[in-house]
Amino acid sequence: xxxxxxxxxxxxxxxxxxxxxxxxxxxxxxxxxxxxxxxxxxxxxxxxxxxxxxxxxxxxxxxxxxxxxxxxxxxxxxxxxxxxxxxxxxxxxxxxxxxxxxxxxxxxxxxxxxxxxxxxxxxxxxxxxxxxxxxxxxxxxxxxxxxxxxxxxxxxxxxxxxxxxxxxxxxxxxxxxxxxxxxxxxxxxxxxxxxxxxxxxxxxxxxxxxxxxxxxxxxxxxxxxxxxxxxxxxxxxxxxxxxxxxxxxxxxxxxxxxxxxxxxxxxxxxxxxxxxxxxxxxxxxxxxxxxxxxxxxxxxxxxxxxxxxxxxxxxxxxxxxxxxxxxxxxxxxxxxxxxxxxxxxxxxxxxxxxxxxxxxxxxxxxxxxxxxxxxxxxxxxxxxxxxxxxxxxxxxxxxxxxxxxxxxxxxxxxxxxxxxxxxxxxxxxxxxxxxxxxxxxxxxxxxxxxxxxxxxxxxxxxxxxxxxxxxxxxxxxxxxxxxxxxxxxxxxxxxxxxxxxxxxxxxxxxx
Numbered sequence: 001x002x003x004x005x006x007x008x009x010x011x012x013x014x015x016x017x018x019x020x021x022x023x024x025x026x027x028x029x030x031x032x033x034x035x036x037x038x039x040x041x042x043x044x045x046x047x048x049x050x051x052x053x054x055x056x057x058x059x060x061x062x063x064x065x066x067x068x069x070x071x072x073x074x075x076x077x078x079x080x081x082x083x084x085x086x087x088x089x090x091x092x093x094x095x096x097x098x099x100x101x102x103x104x105x106x107x108x109x110x111x112x113x114x115x116x117x118x119x120x121x122x123x124x125x126x127x128x129x130x131x132x133x134x135x136x137x138x139x140x141x142x143x144x145x146x147x148x149x150x151x152x153x154x155x156x157x158x159x160x161x162x163x164x165x166x167x168x169x170x171x172x173x174x175x176x177x178x179x180x181x182x183x184x185x186x187x188x189x190x191x192x193x194x195x196x197x198x199x200x201x202x203x204x205x206x207x208x209x210x211x212x213x214x215x216x217x218x219x220x221x222x223x224x225x226x227x228x229x230x231x232x233x234x235x236x237x238x239x240x241x242x243x244x245x246x247x248x249x250x251x252x253x254x255x256x257x258x259x260x261x262x263x264x265x266x267x268x269x270x271x272x273x274x275x276x277x278x279x280x281x282x283x284x285x286x287x288x289x290x291x292x293x294x295x296x297x298x299x300x301x302x303x304x305x306x307x308x309x310x311x312x313x314x315x316x317x318x319x320x321x322x323x324x325x326x327x328x329x330x331x332x333x334x335x336x337x338x339x340x341x342x343x344x345x346x347x348x349x350x351x352x353x354x355x356x357x358x359x360x361x362x363x364x365x366x367x368x369x370x371x372x373x374x375x376x377x378x379x380x381x382x383x384x385x386x387x388x389x390x391x392x393x394x395x396x397x398x399x400x401x402x403x404x405x406x407x408x409x410x411x412x413x414x415x416x417x418x419x420x421x422x423x424x425x426x427x428x429x430x431x432x433x434x435x436x437x438x439x440x441x442x443x444x445x446x447x448x449x450x451x452x453x454x455x456x457x458x459x460x461x462x463x464x465x466x467x468x469x470x471x472x473x474x475x476x477x478x479x480x481x482x483x484x485x486x487x488x489x490x491x492x493x494x495x496x497x498x499x500x501x502x503x504x505x506x507x508x509x510x511x
Contacts, residue, residue: 005080006077006080006081009073009076009077009080009081010048010051010052010077011048012073012076012077013052013057013070013073013074013076013077014045014046014047014048014052016066016069016070016073017045017046017052017060017064017070017073018046018411020060020064020066020069020070021042021046021064022411022412022413022414023364023367023414023457024064024065024456024457025413025414025415025416025454025455025456025462025464026064026456026462028042028043028046029042030462031060031063031064034063035056035059035060035063036059037056037059041056051077052074052077054074054078057070057071057073057074058071065457065458066298067298067299068242068298069297069298069299072297072298104131104132104133104134104135104137104214105129105130105131105132105133105137105212105241106129106130106131106132106241106242106243106244107127107128107129107241107242107243107244108128108129108130108217108244108245109126109127109128109244109245109246109247110125110126110127110128110237110243110245110246110247111125111126111247111248111249112124112125112126112235112237112246112247112248112249113125113248113249113250113251114235114248114249114250114251115250115251115252116228116251116252116253116256117253119227119228120225120226120227120228121225121226121227121228121231122223122224122225123223123224123225123226124221124222124223125142125221125222125223126219126220126221127140127219127220127221128217128218128219129212129217129218129219129220130216130217131212131213131214131215131216131217132214132215133214134214135214136211136212136213136214137203137211137212138202138203138204138209138211138212139188139200139201139202139203140200140201140203140220141190141198141199141200141201141361142172142174142187142198142199142200142201142222143196143197143198143361144165144170144172144196144197144198144224144226145195145196145197145236146160146165146195146196146226146230146231146232147195147232147234148160148229148230148231148232149232150232150233150234150305151338152338153338153340153346153394153395153396154340154341154344154346154395156195156232156395157194157195157346157395157397158345159230160194160195160230161194163229163230164193164194164195165194165195165196165197165226165230167189167192167197169225169226169227170197170224170225170226171223171224171225172187172199172222172223172224173222173223173224174186174187174201174220174221174222174223175220175221175222176203176210176218176219176220176221177218177219177220177221178210178216178217178218178219183205183207183210184205185201185202185203185204185205185220185222186201186202186204186205186206187199187200187201187202188200188202190358193397195230201220201222233305233306233307233308234303234304234305234306235248235250235303235304236301236302236303236304237301237302238299238300238301238302238361238365239296239297239298239299239300239301240298240299240361241298242298243295243296244294244295245292245293245294245295246292246293246296246302247290247291247292248290248291248292248302248304249288249289249290250288250289250290250304250306251286251287251288251289252286252287252288252289252306252308253285253286253287254282254285254286254287255285255310256308256309256310257308257309257310258287258289258306258307258308258309259306259307259308259309260278260280260289260304260305260306261273261278261304261305261306262274262278262291262302262303262304262305263302263303263305264300264301264302264303265300265301265303265368265372271372274291274302275293276291276292276293277291278290278291278304279291289304291304299364299368301365301368333380334380334435334436334438337373337376337377337380338373338394338395339373339393339394339435339436339438340392340393340394340395340436341436341437342436342437342485344436346392346395346397347392347393347436347480347483347485348483348485349392349397349483350481350482350483351390351391351392351397351398351399351400351480351481351482351483352397352398352399353398353399353417354398354399354400354416354417354455356416356417356455356456356457356458356459357457357458357459360457362398363398363400363416363457364457366391366396366398366400367400367402367414367416369391369394369396370389370391370394370400370401370402370414371402371412371414373389373394374387374389374402374404374412377389377435383404383406384406384507384508385406385433385469385473385507385508385509386403386404386405386406386410386469386470386473387403387404387435387473388401388402388403388404388473388474388476388477389401389402389403389435389477390477390480390481391481392480392481393435393436393480399416399417399418399481400414400415400416400417400481401414401415401418401474401477401478401480401481402414402415403415403470403473403474403477405469405470405473406469406508406509415452415454415474415477416454416455416456416457417454417455418452418453418454418474418477418478418481419452419453419454419478420450420451420452420475420478421451421452421453421463422450422451423447423449423450423451424447424448424449424450425447426447426448426449427445427446427447427448428445428446428448428511429443429444429445429446429491430443430444430446430472430509430510431443431444431497431502432444432472432476432486433499434476434485434486436485437485437486437487437496438499439498439499440496440497440498440499441496441497441499441502442486442487442490442494442496442497443490443491443494444472444476444486444489444490445489445491446471446472446475446476446489447471447475448467448468448471449465449466449467449468449471450465450466450471450474450475451463451464451465452464452465452466452474452478468509468511469508469509469511472509
């Protein structure tokens with residue numbers, strides 16, 4: 001095994017560690033204290049000056065709660081270091097008991113099928129589960145999310161607000177199969193929102209309980225349906241538990257001439273094409289697309305999108321209010337990639353705080369979507385003053401934001417449920433822009449220092465101090481989460497400056 005391969009594996013481990021530390025909003029000093037290491041050691045590992053040790057990787061995994069991702073990166077490095085060939089997953093794959101709670105349940109196979117027929121999408125999910133933990137499993141979390149216009153978040157949010165998804169129309173049904181029986185499963189609501197539902201599928205019914213005990217296997221199946229007026233042309237699978245195999249099947253009428261493509265993303269990588277091609281075949285007037293992958297990484301997401309080249313007109317929908325204001329070419333580009341623009345009602349609504357740790361998976365998904373959008377923004381425009389993006393700006397209702405300092409190579413910082421708890425009396429005025437107001441700039445006073453309380457995924461709170469440029473960036477984004485825009489903070493009588501006349505482009509703020 002070459003030293004370059006080992007070096008690359010160590011670099012991948014360091015990148016994974018740094019990404020999870022940032023996601024958890026922890027400084028190197030805070031992580032070191034929780035792990036029982038000197039802060040300089042964390043810096044050396046992330047800076048690739050020290051190689052990771054087994055003890056270090058175990059502690060980092062447990063403290064950061066990475067769902068096995070950090071430990072997997074270490075194992076890959078360790079196997080190369082000892083010139084070992086990775087061994088395939090054994091049957092059953094029993095995780096080591098040091099792993100954090102929640103990793104005992106393993107999905108040995110997931111088969112997700114989506115069929116479009118007579119104006120409805122029918123979804124069936126089958127998961128073969130193995131309880132490799134120490135405790136009986138009594139419930140399983142199921143999510144249903146719809147997005148009628150995925151390329152136009154503002155329009156989609158308005159649509160679902162006027163036409164919310166309901167449990168009655170979903171007709172959700174669930175079953176559990178073991179070697180001996182097939183049992184119906186009851187379910188209980190967890191979250192009920194216009195375009196997003198979460199339920200606990202329970203290992204029980206009117207006849208009694210049937211928990212999945214350690215060492216046992218069972219297959220759960222749940223089905224639901226959504227009308228085409230609420231389901232957009234996309235289907236996403238997210239890996240939230242260790243999974244051995246994931247398979248997807250999409251079934252459409254030939255008459256619609258469906259065209260399908262897919263991308264995959266993770267917490268530490270941008271959108272990329274699926275690593276293996278989709279398989280397509282036709283029979284009995286239907287076009288079926290199939291795709292599968294083995295041993296997908298935790299927190300990976302696979303998104304399939306399609307269009308119907310011979311689609312009939314969609315059902316009549318309420319007309320959307322249109323805005324007649326002129327926009328610069330840059331603002332049009334921002335709108336085109338999914339940035340909600342000025343005039344949208346969502347920008348004036350307070351964001352919804354996460355209930356952590358219960359909403360951990362939602363928070364992780366929101367953070368991943370913010371980082372993915374930030375990566376797309378970097379392709380469109382340089383941000384010499386730093387950049388920030390709040391969840392409502394990409395059509396998500398959650399209290400989350402991502403902020404990146406203006407320094408070269410700065411890592412984006414994700415803040416969950418942030419609020420300003422203290423600020424300096426000293427202020428200054430600088431011109432600000434906004435991704436939702438990108439064709440103008442405005443002079444805004446801000447404090448030179450703010451203290452911000454924000455949440456970790458485990459529900460604990462931490463206070464972080466931001467100065468100067470970062471104080472301005474973070475303040476701007478927290479305003480977004482409170483339904484406030486920077487124009488609200490401009491001094492009376494101040495005017496917006498068209499971006500074509502603004503002379504500070506490409507220059508950092510001066511302090």
